[in-house]
Amino acid sequence: NHQSTMSPEEFISRIMEAEPPEIYLMEDLKKPFTEASMMMSLTNLADKELVLMISWAKKIPGFVELSLADQIHLLKCCWLEILMLGLMWRSVDHPGKLIFSPDFKLSREEGQCVEGIMEIFDMLLAATSRFRELKLQREEYVCLKAMILLNSNLSTSSPQTTEELESRNKLLRLLDSVIDALVWAISKLGLSTQQQTLRLGHLAMLLSHIRHVSNKGMDHLSNMKRKNVVLVYNLLLEMLDANTSSSS
C-alpha cells in the first residue's frame, strides 16, 4: 500500500501529473446552434473526454489496486461530476461563459436553443462563480476531482468476499490520502487555522452542488436521447446507461 506511505505533497504531485491534456472539439461550429447541433457537439466532446478520464483515473495512486468492480462502479457514478468540475475549472476566469474546450465556448444565453439546458448552465455558472470567489488553486482542484471519484459510491451492500472487503478498505484509505492532500494544499495558502478550516468546509460543500447539477444533467441527457434529439453512442452511451438503468 504505497499510497499510505506517500506524503500529501507526493500524492498531489502524482495527481497533478495525472491531469489529462487539453482537449479540442475539432468541429466546424455552425452558428447559430440548433438544439441538435449543440447537443451533438456537447456529447461528442464528452465522449472524447471520457476516454481521457479513464486514463486519468488509472493514474490516481492506488486506484488500479481497487477491485475492477469498484473501479467500474466509481467511474460510472461520477463521470458527469468530473466532467462538470473540469468545465468549471476551465471557465473560472471567464464570468458568464462556459469553456467546454478552447474551441467550444458558450455563453449562458446560447443555452436557450436547447430545451431545459439553460437551467443547468446557470447552476454550472453559479458553482463556477463560487470557485472564482474562493480563488480555487490548481492543487485544490485536482484534489477535489480525485475526491469526487473516490467518494462517488459508498455502496450500501456490505462487502461479501475478502476481495470486496480489501477493496473497500483500500478505498477508505485512499480517501484519507486525498483529504490529507487537500488539507496540505490549503495549509500552503498562508491562512489562519480557522480560515483553513472554513475553506476546507466551503470546498467540500461545493461538491454537493456538483452532485446535484450532475444529476440534473444526467436526466437532461437521457431525455434528449429518449426524444432522439441526439444520438448517444460509444463510451458515453455506456456511462449514461449505467445511470439511467439503475435509477429507473
Added chain:
Amino acid sequence: HTKLLQLLTTKPE
C-alpha cells in the same frame, strides 16, 4: 467486453 472495461484493463503504453 464493454469499452469501459477494455480501457480499464489495457496497460498504459
